[in-house]
Amino acid sequence: xxxxxxxxxxxxxxxxxxxxxxxxxxxxxxxxxxxxxxxxxxxxxxxxxxxxxxxxxxxxxxxxxxxxxxxxxxxxxxxxxxxxxxxxxxxxxxxxxxxxxxxxxxxxxxxxxxxxxxxxxxxxxxxxxxxxxxxxxxxxxxxxxxxxxxxxxxxxxxxxxxxxxxxxxxxxxxxxxxxxxxxxxxxxxxxxxxxxxxxxxxxxxxxxxxxxxxxxxxxxxxxxxxxxxxxxxxxxxxxxxxxxxxxxxxxxxxxxxxxxxxxxxxxxxxxxxxxxxxxxxxxxxxxxxxxxxxxxxxxxxxxxxxxxxxxxxxxxxxxxxxxxxxxxxxxxxxxxxxxxxxxxxxxxxxxxxxxxxxxxxxxxxxxxxxxxxxxxxxxxxxxxxxxxxxxxxxxxxxxxxxxxxxxxxxxxx
Amino acid sequence: xxxxxxxxxxxxxxxxxxxxxxxxxxxxxxxxxxxxxxxxxxxxxxxxxxxxxxxxxxxxxxxxxxxxxxxxxxxxxxxxxxxxxxxxxxxxxxxxxxxxxxxxxxxxxxxxxxxxxxxxxxxxxxxxxxxxxxxxxxxxxxxxxxxxxxxxxxxxxxxxxxxxxxxxxxxxxxxxxxxxxxxxxxxxxxxxxxxxxxxxxxxxxxxxxxxxxxxxxxxxxxxxxxxxxxxxxxxxxxxxxxxxxxxxxxxxx
Ligand SMILES: Nc1ncnc2c1ncn2[C@@H]1O[C@H](COP(=O)(O)OP(=O)(O)OP(=O)(O)O)[C@@H](O)[C@H]1O
Ligand SMILES: [Mg+2]
Numbered sequence: 001x002x003x004x005x006x007x008x009x010x011x012x013x014x015x016x017x018x019x020x021x022x023x024x025x026x027x028x029x030x031x032x033x034x035x036x037x038x039x040x041x042x043x044x045x046x047x048x049x050x051x052x053x054x055x056x057x058x059x060x061x062x063x064x065x066x067x068x069x070x071x072x073x074x075x076x077x078x079x080x081x082x083x084x085x086x087x088x089x090x091x092x093x094x095x096x097x098x099x100x101x102x103x104x105x106x107x108x109x110x111x112x113x114x115x116x117x118x119x120x121x122x123x124x125x126x127x128x129x130x131x132x133x134x135x136x137x138x139x140x141x142x143x144x145x146x147x148x149x150x151x152x153x154x155x156x157x158x159x160x161x162x163x164x165x166x167x168x169x170x171x172x173x174x175x176x177x178x179x180x181x182x183x184x185x186x187x188x189x190x191x192x193x194x195x196x197x198x199x200x201x202x203x204x205x206x207x208x209x210x211x212x213x214x215x216x217x218x219x220x221x222x223x224x225x226x227x228x229x230x231x232x233x234x235x236x237x238x239x240x241x242x243x244x245x246x247x248x249x250x251x252x253x254x255x256x257x258x259x260x261x262x263x264x265x266x267x268x269x270x271x272x273x274x275x276x277x278x279x280x281x282x283x284x285x286x287x288x289x290x291x292x293x294x295x296x297x298x299x300x301x302x303x304x305x306x307x308x309x310x311x312x313x314x315x316x317x318x319x320x321x322x323x324x325x326x327x328x329x330x331x332x333x334x335x336x337x338x339x340x341x342x343x344x345x346x347x348x349x350x351x352x353x354x355x356x357x358x359x360x361x362x363x364x365x366x367x368x369x370x371x372x373x374x375x376x377x378x379x380x381x382x383x384x385x386x387x388x389x390x391x392x393x394x395x396x397x398x399x400x401x402x403x404x405x406x407x408x409x410x411x412x413x
Numbered sequence: 414x415x416x417x418x419x420x421x422x423x424x425x426x427x428x429x430x431x432x433x434x435x436x437x438x439x440x441x442x443x444x445x446x447x448x449x450x451x452x453x454x455x456x457x458x459x460x461x462x463x464x465x466x467x468x469x470x471x472x473x474x475x476x477x478x479x480x481x482x483x484x485x486x487x488x489x490x491x492x493x494x495x496x497x498x499x500x501x502x503x504x505x506x507x508x509x510x511x512x513x514x515x516x517x518x519x520x521x522x523x524x525x526x527x528x529x530x531x532x533x534x535x536x537x538x539x540x541x542x543x544x545x546x547x548x549x550x551x552x553x554x555x556x557x558x559x560x561x562x563x564x565x566x567x568x569x570x571x572x573x574x575x576x577x578x579x580x581x582x583x584x585x586x587x588x589x590x591x592x593x594x595x596x597x598x599x600x601x602x603x604x605x606x607x608x609x610x611x612x613x614x615x616x617x618x619x620x621x622x623x624x625x626x627x628x629x630x631x632x633x634x635x636x637x638x639x640x641x642x643x644x645x646x647x648x649x650x651x652x653x654x655x656x657x658x659x660x661x662x663x664x665x666x
Contacts, residue, residue, distance in 0.1 A: 015542040023526035321522050324483055326511025326588070327539040329503055407484035410518060 007345075014338065017331055020322075021338035024315065035307045036347045039386065042300035043351025046293050047374070047382050048358045053289045055372035057282050061250060064278055065271060067213045069125070069156050069244030070253045072274075073111070073260060074267045075103040102130050104239025111264055112243060120256065123155025123246040128227060130234040130241065132197040134177075136185045143181065143223045145197060147230020147240075156244050159211055159224065165189045166209030170226045174208035178219035182210045195223065197233040205229075297389060304343055304393035308336060312401045319401050320409025329402040336398030337391050344390020348383045355382075428495070429513075429591045429624045430457040430480060435489035437475055437647075449475045450486070450647045459591065460622040462615065464635035464655060467644035473628045474596055476644065480626070481594045482510045494591055511540050515585030515623075519597035522581060523569040529580055530556060530565040536588045548587075555583035559613055575606035582613050586621065593617075595627045599634065611637065 011018045025032045078098045085091050105111065108126060115124045128147035133140055150170055153159070160168045164179055166189025175195075177187065187193060187207050196202040205225065213219055231237050245260075247253060253270035261268040272279055312319075319332055356379070359372050437450035449472045457463055467473050478484035479491065482498060491498045493513050498506065515536070523532045533552040534544050544552070556565055559579035561572075569577060578598055585593050595614065599607035611634050618625050629635050641658050643651035651658060 016538040019538075020526075027526040317522070318524050318526075321518075321524060322535075322539065323507070324481070324510075324516045324518075325536045325539055325584070326507060328507045331539060405484070407478040410483070410522070 014334055017334040017338055020335045021342060024311070024335070025339055025342060028311070028314075031307060031311070032343070035303060035343055036350060038303050039300050039343060039347025039390075040349075040351035040354055042296045042303075043348040043382060043386050044354035044358060045296050047352055047355030047379065048362075049289055049292060050378065050382075051355070051359055051372045051374050052362070053285060054378075055370055057285065059370040060278070060282070063214075064275060065250060067157055067215055067218060068271055068275075070247050070250055070271050071245040071257050071260065072269050073105065073243040073245070073264070074241065074269075075105045076265065076267050078103065102234060102236060102241060104236050104241060105243060105266060108240050108243060111266070114263075115243070115245065115260070120249070120252070121245050121247050123152060123244075125149060125152035125156050125244045125246075126227065126240040127153070127242040127244055128230045128234060128236060128240045130197065130230070130236075132195050132223070132233065134181065134185065134223060135194045135196065136187060136191070139185050141181060141184055142221070143177075143195075144221045145195065145230050145233060146222055146224045147227040147234075148224055149227055155246050157213070162211040162213050163209045164212045166207065169208040170224055170229075173203065173205045173229070174225075175205040175229075176209045176211055176224040177207055178222050179210050179212040180216060180220035181223070182207070184220065195225075195233060197235070199235060201233045201235055203229070203233060297385075300347075300386070301389050301393040304340055304390050305396060307343075308340055308394050308397040309400075311339070312336065312397045315401070316404065316409050316412040319404050320406045320412065323404070323406035324410060332404075333398045333402040336401050337394045340390040340392070340394025340398070341387050342390070344387040344393075345383065347390070348386030351386070352379045352382055355379075427459045428456055429459050429461075429493070430455075430626075431490075431492040432456070432480070433490040433492075435476075435479060435491060436487045437472070437479055437484070438487045441487055448647065450479065452489070453644075453647070453649055454489075455642060455649065455652060457592065457624045457626060459624055460618065461624045461640060462618045462638045463624070463626045464638035464641045465626055465628045465644065466630070466632075466635050466641060471644040472647040473644055475647075477594050477596050477626065477628055480592075481514050481516060482506045483516075511536060511588065513591050515588060515590040515593045517578070517581045517585050517593065517595040517598045519600045523577055523584075525568065525570045527569070528566050529561065529569055529572070532569055532580055533583045533587050535584060540588070552583070552587055555586055556580075558616075559583050575602050575610060578602065578606075578610050579613060582610065582617070586617055586623070589621065589623075591623055593623055593625045595625065597628050597630065599629065599631060607631065607634065 078100055080095055080098055112124050112126060115121055126149055130145050132143055132145040134143045148170070150168075159176060163176075168176070170176060175193065177193070182188065185193070187210070189207050189209055191207045192204050193207055194202060194204050211219075213222075225233075227240070231239060245256075247256060250271070254272045257268045257270035257273070260266070322332060356374055359374050363371050432453055432455050435450055435453040436448070439445075439447040439449060453476060465473050465476065475484065479486045482493070493509055496509060498509065501509065524535065527535070530549070530552050531538070533555060534548065537544055537548050537552075541548075553562075553565060556562055559582055561576060561579060561583075564572065564576065569580060572580065578601075582598070585595075593614075598614070599610050602610060614625055614627065615637065617623065627634070627638065635641050636655050638655055640653065641651065641655040642649060643658070
């Protein structure tokens with residue numbers, strides 16, 4: 001590992017500084033142990049809280065995005081067209097927003113095929129969605145008719161995973177409905193259901209399966225059918241209303257949304273835009289943890305600095321001797337910077353271990369809630385940052401040690 | 414015997430140390446200003462063994478620190494092995510110090526975190542890093558010479574005062590300096606141990622031909638040095654053969 005390579009190279013080039021630093025630390029074991037424990041507690045808190053919040057956020061995002069596309073592409077919204085105004089004249093108009101009717105995306109197959117070429121997109125899935133009524137006997141419920149291409153749609157929501165009853169089929173007149181709707185209308189798999197999309201477009205469908213996505217709104221409204229069925233019912237032959245995309249890096253959704261918008265001129269929305277609330281919450285949560293981390297890190301840094309400041313005073317005479325033996329000011333400086341770095345390194349190694357243990361305990365206690373994962377890169381960067389912080393903390397005491405007047409330091413008892 | 418060095422006339426020998434009208438004022442320009450050294454001029458040649466004597470507070474340690482570049486002087490000229498030390502950077506002073514000068518102090522002044530041999534090797538390790546075999550062998554040889562052959566890997570705080578001082582002498586010699594400055598090296602030792610330690614100085618002075626300046630309060634020891642320099646209130650009041658030192662001085666030492 002390059003980090004440890006760097007350390008062993010440092011050890012060779014600063015051979016004597018390294019040795020003195022180690023010996024000085026080893027010579028006051030209690031002091032070294034206490035500050036190491038303090039550093040490790042700080043590091044453990046940082047590691048644990050970071051992993052916890054990260055786990056929480058990933059969990060939240062996964063839950064939210066599990067039943068959502070990352071990017072939705074729709075036909076451009078319709079608006080009022082005005083005839084050209086005569087030059088140099090002001091025109092007062094009173095404008096009512098246009099009612100939006102179902103609108104197909106022009107050349108959607110072409111758009112889909114183009115988007116298929118991007119490796120950043122895992123899935124590009126067409127969807128035709130429109131309002132309808134579902135009736136059974138005298139019970140009626142308004143639903144969202146979702147015509148999908150089942151193979152592609154699996155990449156958006158893997159419906160099979162959410163089935164609680166029946167089987168995954170939307171062939172011919174088979175449909176899938178949410179469990180809330182099934183409850184409202186008293187349906188079970190195998191039952192018949194009439195779908196009425198208005199304008200005399202209606203059909204009797206066969207409930208092949210019942211799913212539970214865990215989102216009430218979806219479970220009470222979504223009715224999945226094939227593209228073809230939905231196109232017929234919604235009177236949009238061959239058309240679709242939405243192209244849905246899942247990407248590998250969820251946080252690049254906004255970037256891609258804007259690119260697609262430029263590319264196609266269509267109306268494109270990322271999950272980040274449509275879940276502004278969630279994102280806000282996540283951001284302020286991150287900020288809070290950031291603040292906690294900064295404060296913990298600061299107290300660790302001041303802890304290292306104060307221990308080294310004491311140690312510099314304790315070592316006054318030895319510093320004087322070393323200077324008389326021909327050590328340079330820089331060597332003295334490096335001896336104490338190294339001590340800071342070493343304290344940071346050992347403390348954080350210990351701390352990461354403690355944090356890791358804490359997380360294992362957390363995961364063992366409450367497996368139902370969510371599992372916190374501790375990434376190796378996170379642990380390594382925690383160790384690296386703590387080491388660096390140790391060096392920084394040593395800066396002030398080390399400079400003081402280097403500046404000692406050797407003639408005075410030698411007399412120090 | 415060691416008397417060979419008394420016959421050396423400074424002029425036809427390489428001059429190791431040359432001071433010309435050196436003044437030292439502590440806290441210069443403040444109400445606490447303390448003029449400690451007044452126009453001190455002296456020369457020390459290769460292989461000389463010089464006793465520096467004077468009452469307490471006369472400025473012996475201050476002079477030694479100035480000569481060893483541990484402390485700055487206020488005015489005058491100081492040359493070490495011909496190098497003018499005026500206006501040297503801290504780094505250059507450190508380098509000159511580590512190349513030319515070895516120190517021995519009153520209190521052992523070893524670094525307890527290191528073993529005996531590592532203390533001896535310290536000046537070399539600070540200069541060159543990890544010691545090679547030749548350096549280690551030389552350090553071991555010096556330890557043999559000071560009678561501590563079997564103490565190489567023992568922690569220094571387990572040595573007696575006399576033993577520690579002998580380690581310090583071996584350490585001062587390890588970089589083969591042209592000049593050794595010793596500030597009351599025997600001040601903390603009983604008479605017999607002091608004599609043994611002084612024997613070592615005498616021997617190394619002859620064997621290694623390094624100049625040695627020893628601050629001492631012990632008239633027996635200063636008498637064993639061919640040359641004595643006496644300070645009174647920061648001024649040199651005597652510089653010559655120890656045998657000729659006026660009796661008036663020896664009494665008060
Ligand atoms: N760092 C300093 N700041 C101010 N004054 C100092 C300093 N060091 C020494 N002095 C003063 O310089 C004078 C000479 O001190 P120095 O230590 O050189 O005497 P000394 O001859 O070595 O005495 P002793 O035999 O007691 O060791 C004393 O008056 C002392 O107070
Ligand atoms: Mg003194």
